[in-house]
Amino acid sequence: MSEKKIPYKIYLSEDEIPKAWYNMRADMKNKPAPLLNPGTGKPLTAEELSPIFCDELVAQELDENTPFIDIPDEIRNFYTMYRPSPLVRAYCLEEKLQTPAKIYYKFEGNNTSGSHKLNSAIAQAYYAKKQGLKGVTTETGAGQWGTALSMACSYFGLDCKVYMVKVSYEQKPFRREVMRTYGASVVPSPSETTEVGKKILAEHPGTTGSLGCAISEAVEVATKNPGYRYVLGSVLNQVLLHQSVIGLEAKAAMDKYDIKPDIIIGCAGGGSNLGGLIAPFMGEKLRGEADYRIIAVEPASCPSFTRGKFAYDFCDTGMICPLAKMYTLGSSFIPSANHAGGLRFHGMSSTLSQLYHDGYMEATSVEQTSVFEAAEQFARVEGILPAPESSHAIRAAINEALKCKETGEEKTILFGLTGTGYFDLVAYEKFHNGEMTDEIPTDEQLQASFAKLPKVDA
Amino acid sequence: MSEKKIPYKIYLSEDEIPKAWYNMRADMKNKPAPLLNPGTGKPLTAEELSPIFCDELVAQELDENTPFIDIPDEIRNFYTMYRPSPLVRAYCLEEKLQTPAKIYYKFEGNNTSGSHKLNSAIAQAYYAKKQGLKGVTTETGAGQWGTALSMACSYFGLDCKVYMVKVSYEQKPFRREVMRTYGASVVPSPSETTEVGKKILAEHPGTTGSLGCAISEAVEVATKNPGYRYVLGSVLNQVLLHQSVIGLEAKAAMDKYDIKPDIIIGCAGGGSNLGGLIAPFMGEKLRGEADYRIIAVEPASCPSFTRGKFAYDFCDTGMICPLAKMYTLGSSFIPSANHAGGLRFHGMSSTLSQLYHDGYMEATSVEQTSVFEAAEQFARVEGILPAPESSHAIRAAINEALKCKETGEEKTILFGLTGTGYFDLVAYEKFHNGEMTDEIPTDEQLQASFAKLPKVDA
Numbered sequence: 031m032s033e034k035k036i037p038y039k040i041y042l043s044e045d046e047i048p049k050a051w052y053n054m055r056a057d058m059k060n061k062p063a064p065l066l067n068p069g070t071g072k073p074l075t076a077e078e079l080s081p082i083f084c085d086e087l088v089a090q091e092l093d094e095n096t097p098f099i100d101i102p103d104e105i106r107n108f109y110t111m112y113r114p115s116p117l118v119r120a121y122c123l124e125e126k127l128q129t130p131a132k133i134y135y136k137f138e139g140n141n142t143s144g145s146h147k148l149n150s151a152i153a154q155a156y157y158a159k160k161q162g163l164k165g166v167t168t169e170t171g172a173g174q175w176g177t178a179l180s181m182a183c184s185y186f187g188l189d190c191k192v193y194m195v196k197v198s199y200e201q202k203p204f205r206r207e208v209m210r211t212y213g214a215s216v217v218p219s220p221s222e223t224t225e226v227g228k229k230i231l232a233e234h235p236g237t238t239g240s241l242g243c244a245i246s247e248a249v250e251v252a253t254k255n256p257g258y259r260y261v262l263g264s265v266l267n268q269v270l271l272h273q274s275v276i277g278l279e280a281k282a283a284m285d286k287y288d289i290k291p292d293i294i295i296g297c298a299g300g301g302s303n304l305g306g307l308i309a310p311f312m313g314e315k316l317r318g319e320a321d322y323r324i325i326a327v328e329p330a331s332c333p334s335f336t337r338g339k340f341a342y343d344f345c346d347t348g349m350i351c352p353l354a355k356m357y358t359l360g361s362s363f364i365p366s367a368n369h370a371g372g373l374r375f376h377g378m379s380s381t382l383s384q385l386y387h388d389g390y391m392e393a394t395s396v397e398q399t400s401v402f403e404a405a406e407q408f409a410r411v412e413g414i415l416p417a418p419e420s421s422h423a424i425r426a427a428i429n430e431a432l433k434c435k436e437t438g439e440e441k442t443i444l445f446g447l448t449g450t451g452y453f454d455l456v457a458y459e460k461f462h463n464g465e466m467t468d469e470i471p472t473d474e475q476l477q478a479s480f481a482k483l484p485k486v487d488a
Numbered sequence: 489m490s491e492k493k494i495p496y497k498i499y500l501s502e503d504e505i506p507k508a509w510y511n512m513r514a515d516m517k518n519k520p521a522p523l524l525n526p527g528t529g530k531p532l533t534a535e536e537l538s539p540i541f542c543d544e545l546v547a548q549e550l551d552e553n554t555p556f557i558d559i560p561d562e563i564r565n566f567y568t569m570y571r572p573s574p575l576v577r578a579y580c581l582e583e584k585l586q587t588p589a590k591i592y593y594k595f596e597g598n599n600t601s602g603s604h605k606l607n608s609a610i611a612q613a614y615y616a617k618k619q620g621l622k623g624v625t626t627e628t629g630a631g632q633w634g635t636a637l638s639m640a641c642s643y644f645g646l647d648c649k650v651y652m653v654k655v656s657y658e659q660k661p662f663r664r665e666v667m668r669t670y671g672a673s674v675v676p677s678p679s680e681t682t683e684v685g686k687k688i689l690a691e692h693p694g695t696t697g698s699l700g701c702a703i704s705e706a707v708e709v710a711t712k713n714p715g716y717r718y719v720l721g722s723v724l725n726q727v728l729l730h731q732s733v734i735g736l737e738a739k740a741a742m743d744k745y746d747i748k749p750d751i752i753i754g755c756a757g758g759g760s761n762l763g764g765l766i767a768p769f770m771g772e773k774l775r776g777e778a779d780y781r782i783i784a785v786e787p788a789s790c791p792s793f794t795r796g797k798f799a800y801d802f803c804d805t806g807m808i809c810p811l812a813k814m815y816t817l818g819s820s821f822i823p824s825a826n827h828a829g830g831l832r833f834h835g836m837s838s839t840l841s842q843l844y845h846d847g848y849m850e851a852t853s854v855e856q857t858s859v860f861e862a863a864e865q866f867a868r869v870e871g872i873l874p875a876p877e878s879s880h881a882i883r884a885a886i887n888e889a890l891k892c893k894e895t896g897e898e899k900t901i902l903f904g905l906t907g908t909g910y911f912d913l914v915a916y917e918k919f920h921n922g923e924m925t926d927e928i929p930t931d932e933q934l935q936a937s938f939a940k941l942p943k944v945d946a
Contacts, residue, residue, distance in 0.1 A: 037502045038568045044495045110496045111580070111871045122569070140598050142873045142908075184868045204662075204913035210920050211867055409669055410642045413569045415600045450600075452910040455662035462668050 038121060040283040042114040047106060048278040051271045052309050055381060056097035057316040060388055062267070062380035063355035065091075066342060071486060074352050081253055082260050083268075086157040090268040097313075099271060101153075108152045108185060109275070112141035117283040118447075122411040124431070131434035133427060134291070135447040136280040136307060137414065142208070143178035145417065145449030146303050147263050150272035151175070154261040155182035164257030165189025169219065169244030171299070171374055172419060173198055173205030174449055175263030180212035189258075190214040193221070193247045195374065197238035201456045208453075219244035226250050226348035240364050241300070241375045246348025264300025265345060265354070265379050273306025280444065281310045291322060291444040293430055297422040298326040298335065298393070301379030307446040308391070315390060324391040326382070327426040329401070330470045332365040334358060334378045335386055335393035337476060342486040343377060353486060356383040359471070360479030366469035373419050376479075396425045397468040402461040404428050405451065417449040418457055496579060498741040500572040505564060506736040509729045510767050513839060514555035515774040518846055520725070520838035521813035523549075524800060529944060532810055539711055540718050541726075544615040548726040555771075557729065559611075566610045566643060567733070570599035575741040576905075580869040582889070589892035591885060592749070593905040594738040594765060595872070600666070601636035603875065603907030604761050605721050608730035609633070612719040613640035622715030623647025627677065627702030629757070629832055630877060631656055631663030632907055633721030638670035648672040649716075651679065651705045653832065654697035659914045677702035684708050684806035698822050699758070699833040704806025722758025723803060723812070723837050731764025738902065739768045749780060749902040751888055755880040756784040756793065756851070759837030765904040766849070773848060782849040784840070785884040787859075788928045790823040792816060792836045793844055793851035795934060800944040801835060811942060814841040817929070818937030824927035831877050834937075854883045855926040860919040862886050863909070875907040876915055 055061055064073035079088045090099065101109075120133040138146035158166050165188050170176030176192040183190035192214050199206065199218035206216045219239050220227040226246040230237065237243070245262065252260035263269065284291065294311055296304035304326055314320040326335055334357045344361040345351040358377040359365075365374045378386075385391050398418075405421035407428070408414070416424060427445040434441050451458065460466045513519055522531035537546045548557065559567075578591040596604035616624050623646050628634030634650040641648035650672050657664065657676035664674045677697050678685040684704040688695065695701070703720065710718035721727065742749065752769055754762035762784050772778040784793055792815045802819040803809040816835040817823075823832045836844075843849050856876075863879035865886070866872070874882060885903040892899050909916065918924045 039502070041499055044497070142867065142871055144910075181871060185871075204910075207913040207917045207920065208873060208910075211864055211873065211916055213868075406669055409600065410671075413600055413639060413643075415666060415669065452602075452662075452666075455665040458669055459665045462665065 036119050036287050039116040039118050040287065041116055042279060042283055044110050044114070046282060047109050047113050048101065048275050050098040050100050052274040052278060052313060053093065053097055053099060053271050054309050054312055054316070055094040055267065057313050058384065060384055061094045062384040066353040066486065068344065068349070068353050068484065082249060084157045084161050084163065084259050086160065087154060087268050090271055091266060102156060105153050105156050112148065113275070114279050115140060117280055120412055123408060126407070126411045127428065127431050127435065129431040129435040130438060130440045131431040132440065132442045133431055134289070134442070134444045136276055136444070137447045138276060139414070139417070139447065139450035143174055143181055144452060145174040145178065146273060146276055146306065147175045147178035148181065149275050149306070150263060150269045150302065151178035151182040152185070153272040155179065155186045155188055158188055158259060158261070159186040163188065163259055165191065166259055166261045167191045167248040167252040168261050168263065169193045169241055169248045170263070171195045171198055171241045172417070173202050173453060176214065176216065177205060177208050179261065179263070180209040180214035183214065184212040191251060192216045193219040193244040195219055195239040195241060195244050202453045205453050219247050221247060223247070224250045226350060230347060234364070237364060240347060242347030242361055245346040246350055249346065249351060264302035264375070265377065267381055269302045270305035270309070270379060270381055273302050274309035276303070276306040276446065277309040277311060280307065289442060292441040293323045293325065293443045295325045295327060295423050295426050295430070295443065295445040297373060297419050297446070297448065298328050298378065298382070299373035299419065300375045300377070301382040303446050303448045305379055305382055312385065312390065325426055326386070326391060326393040327422040328393065328395050329373050329422060330395040330397045330468060332359065332374055333395040334376065336395045339480055339483065340383060340387050341483050343483055345377060353484060354380050356380050357386065359476060360483055362482045363479040373422065394426060396422055399461070399466050399468055401425045402458070402466060414447070415451045416447060417451045418454050420446070420448040423447070494577050494745050497574040497576050498744065499574055500737060500741055502568050502572070504740060505567050505571050506559065506733050508556040508558050510732040510736060510771060511551065511555055511557060511729050512767050512770055512774070513552040513725065515771050516842065518842055519552045520842040524811040524944065526802065526807070526811050526942065540707060542615045542619050542621065542717050544618065545612060545726050548729055549724060560614060563611050563614050570606065572737050573598060575738055578870055581866060584865070584869045585886065585889050585893065587889040587893040588896060588898045589889040590898065590900045591889055592747070592900070592902045594734055594902070595905045596734060597872070597875070597905065597908035601632055601639055602910060603632040603636065604731060604734055604764065605633045605636035606639060607733050607764070608721060608727045608760065609636035609640040610643070611730040613637065613644045613646055616646055616717060616719070617644040621646065621717055623649065624717055624719045625649040625706040625710040626719050626721065627651045627699055627706045628721070629653045629656055629699045630875070631660050631911060634672065634674065635663060635666050637719065637721070638667040638672035641672065642670040649709060650674045651677040651702040653677060653699060653702050660911045663911050677705050679705060682708045684808060688805060692822070695822060698805060700805030700819055703804040704808055707804065707808060722760035722833070723835065725839055727760045728763035728767070728837060728839055731760050732767035734761070734764040734904065735767040735769060738765065747900060750899040751781045751783065751901045753783045753785060753881050753884050753888070753901065753903040755831060755877050755904070755906065756786045756836065756840070757831035757877065758833045758835070759840040761904050761906045763837055763840055770843065770848065783884055784844070784849060784851040785880040786851065786853050787831050787880060788853040788855045788926060790817065790832055791853040792834065794853045797938055797941065798841060798845050799941055801941055803835060811944060812838050814838050815844065817934060818941055820940045821937040831880065852884060854880055857919070857924050857926055859883045860916070860924060872905070873909045874905060875909045876912050878904070878906040881905070
């Protein structure tokens with residue numbers, strides 16, 4: 031360990047905000063499998079993707095060879111409003127746990143969207159504006175992505191239509207007002223405003239929705255309205271690319287103090303935070319320059335990595351999106367009304383799925399009540415009220431730190447604290463009142479869902 | 489202006505967190521009038537104050553001569569968890585307004601309490617712990633002070649009982665959950681749990697409460713329970729002392745870049761933020777070393793400075809607290825159900841009142857709808873959703889910047905952005921729906937309230 035005293039919060043200067051995003055795929059020997067056209071079963075071309083996504087984002091999505099992609103000045107200027115984000119040494123948590131482990135977290139919650147989602151939202155809004163579009167549509171789970179996109183669209187003067195997973199819409203009424211403050215329109219999903227929404231409602235009356243449903247609705251609206259494109263806050267390669275700013279900053283901050291993490295931990299819903307946090311570290315691992323234990327943490331109620339199949343599947347419930355090869359619970363799987371709305375996705379980033387499949391990372395699942403125990407413990411000593419999603423990573427980091435306490439190992443742990451829980455107080459209230467439950471899918475449920483996976487030879 | 493490029497956010501290092509608070513009273517020729525015992529009409533002694541406040545805080549309250557008071561290491565350690573707070577150059581707001589003015593704000597919202605209140609909460613909890621007390625009681629308006637105190641008490645292992653102004657309790661149910669996360673108990677005020685609460689409820693059935701009521705209840709509970717003391721989040725000299733950390737940091741950051749503000753603006757409820765922000769600047773002004781325009785901004789619905797009387801009055805509605813000489817609307821004045829809960833206090837810090845009376849600062853009042861217009865404008869360009877309280881300062885800062893646009897003057901404006909509005913979305917919703925009103929007291933209302941001021945010869 032370095033002799034330099036490590037402050038509580040390591041801040042880079044604004045000049046040190048990365049000038050390029052890092053594209054992990056460039057260093058992968060086994061590239062992630064391509065998106066397929068569900069009609070033909072063939073890899074999707076840029077032409078086929080361009081009615082859905084902005085042209086420049088399509089290019090980023092398909093680019094698996096360029097390691098660094100320049101961040102346009104307009105985006106870096108916006109980043110400067112809330113970045114660099116702090117890398118925090120969790121001295122108080124270490125003391126509370128009485129662990130010899132050294133715990134660091136990269137805190138992405140100090141902006142009004144409340145999470146890391148803004149990193150990709152501003153990039154996607156920028157490219158939409160550059161292409162001369164009128165607006166964008168999207169889905170949101172916990173509401174963090176929708177808020178981030180509303181802020182980004184407001185900044186560039188774009189219209190923004192958000193389909194919000196119904197369970198979150200109801201549990202987080204205030205999120206809607208934040209989005210309205212930034213001029214967005216918000217619809218609870220599934221809704222009667224789309225064909226696919228009507229179909230899902232007919233088949234599953236009373237459903238609380240899922241990210242998969244909301245994606246279907248947003249894609250339908252984007253493709254039916256001229257001048258609109260769809261944008262997605264997770265899963266896609268382009269999103270992981272933009273989110274690499276998290277890991278690049280974290281690594282630069284650690285390098286300044288000669289800190290090398292032994293274990294890197296991130297929560298995983300679609301993979302945006304995890305893929306961004308680990309990017310430069312995984313790059314070193316892929317190039318054989320360094321080794322790290324990398325752990326994905328998912329909710330036991332929606333365990334794509336730990337209990338899913340590695341197979342081609344639809345990204346959405348309505349089965350109108352491209353097919354992606356990924357760890358999936360099946361696009362027909364609807365998780366229980368878990369409060370960690372942002373982790374309620376049936377699938378997982380193709381890039382992360384390939385890396386997991388190839389043994390470059392581990393995965394673990396944790397139960398909701400134990401996640402909130404960790405959240406409350408963290409809040410009391412570190413002073414930050416964490417989002418339930420982020421608290422999955424806290425749970426796993428505490429577990430690893432407690433193992434170090436048993437073995438006496440002084441491991442260095444880095445985890446991603448993706449956001450704050452100011453809009454998650456309904457869930458905290460349930461936890462305080464002892465009304466929170468751990469709902470885990472049965473094997474039968476999963477088998478039924480796997481049986482509906484599309485048949486693809488690839 | 490300096491040739492150095494000024495970043496968006498100026499951060500001091502953790503070593504640069506002030507090592508001592510600055511006590512403005514030491515440089516005042518006309519000291520603020522002493523607190524009086526309402527029974528005897530004589531200045532209160534330390535002995536008389538000690539059943540209400542911790543001993544060390546009593547000493548700070550009465551010390552009008554020591555200019556700098558050391559910040560104990562335990563408090564500086566806690567400060568390090570969320571301080572130094574950034575001084576932000578509002579480049580985007582300037583561009584939006586097309587003003588030649590240079591606008592800076594000291595942002596105190598990047599912590600879970602959501603405001604500057606934590607600066608004094610941790611100090612007061614520390615001294616209570618040091619004295620071996622069991623717990624503390626307090627009132628809270630917007631809920632920011634209560635949250636801050638809950639966090640501070642949790643850190644030092646103290647019990648925390650919070651009386652929350654009923655209108656805020658109802659409009660901000662989630663604030664209660666944050667306080668519970670930190671282990672506090674929260675009661676809506678006025679309540680049936682105290683004698684004074686019962687009396688107020690009998691006289692004003694259906695009242696939405698006020699800070700004055702809540703203070704009465706909290707003081708009663710503290711004085712009736714052994715091992716408890718009362719703590720207050722504003723108004724008092726000790727609170728302004730602790731909050732001087734805001735201004736000291738702001739001035740240090742500005743000095744680094746040779747920036748000298750022409751105008752300093754803060755919202756004013758009881759005066760904690762304003763008194764803290766202006767402290768070192770006012771010190772220079774009092775010592776004749778520099779001049780600044782200093783502007784207090786208050787809600788038109790609760791205009792203590794601009795329409796109040798400079799007189800001795802009770803700090804609380806129940807008339808059980810000491811008498812303070814201050815600008816007051818009368819302790820029987822209950823403001824309309826204004827959403828800026830933190831500014832709903834009938835009086836004002838004695839220190840600030842004396843400075844205002846002696847011409848060292850100005851005051852202005854602004855109406856609520858124009859405050860929310862400014863808040864939304866600010867949120868869209870600066871990316872931070874401001875608290876309604878803070879937005880009073882934003883409104884005044886924008887007004888000054890627009891005057892500069894007319895005159896072409898390149899003035900430098902510094903304002904305090906005291907907190908975030910994540911728990912104020914009910915108010916934002918009313919604003920979006922066009923349901924927000926501006927309720928301003930009539931002259932008759934104020935005259936009736938003034939008629940009830942206590943008769944004191946001083």
